[in-house]
Amino acid sequence: MSDLKESGVDAARQENITRILDSAERLFRHYGYAKTNVADIARDLDMSPANIYRFFASKTEIHQALCARMLAANYQQAYEISRLPLSATERLRRYAHEQHKLTVETMLDEEKVHEMVIVAIEREWHVIEKHIDRVDQLLAEIIREGIEADEFAEQDPEVAARCFDASLITLCHPQMVAQCLAKQNRATPDELIEFAIKALKK
16 A cells, blocks of 8 residues: 555656656746746746755756756667667668757757757766767667678777767767858768768778
């Protein structure tokens, strides 16, 4: 009986956290991160600020949780691509294209979201570092399979994964994408992706 009660409490807590994060994201998108405070989120939810503080100690903590949620969706996309019944080459190509598309659509098309992402990057939160490590592990697994299938040259898959990811930084880092998007003297996404994949080949 107590287990059922605890699970009910956990579900209610998670529901409140989700509501707070949904509201915060909506307000951050509309007004911008800097112009939104905890009182605004509380007002949007018809709660008291004290109630918000039962779940999050500060606006920064809410922002961190939102960042983690966005990165979880990003990781899920990468994970699903890594499991597709395609060659390692095609999975890496698709991963790179989808990451670029996600960066452009989610982080640049809406200026207020871009602001939120930049603040997170500048603060070097551990959730971002953890996300990079998890994605690199997925890429290493794809590259390892590519080596075994004789698609790629014999090499350390983990080093290759870090290098592959780093070589595509201008496609996935919001600030760099924003700076390079409209410039004619930069490599196109297709050119960069094919160059990075070619580096793995024999």
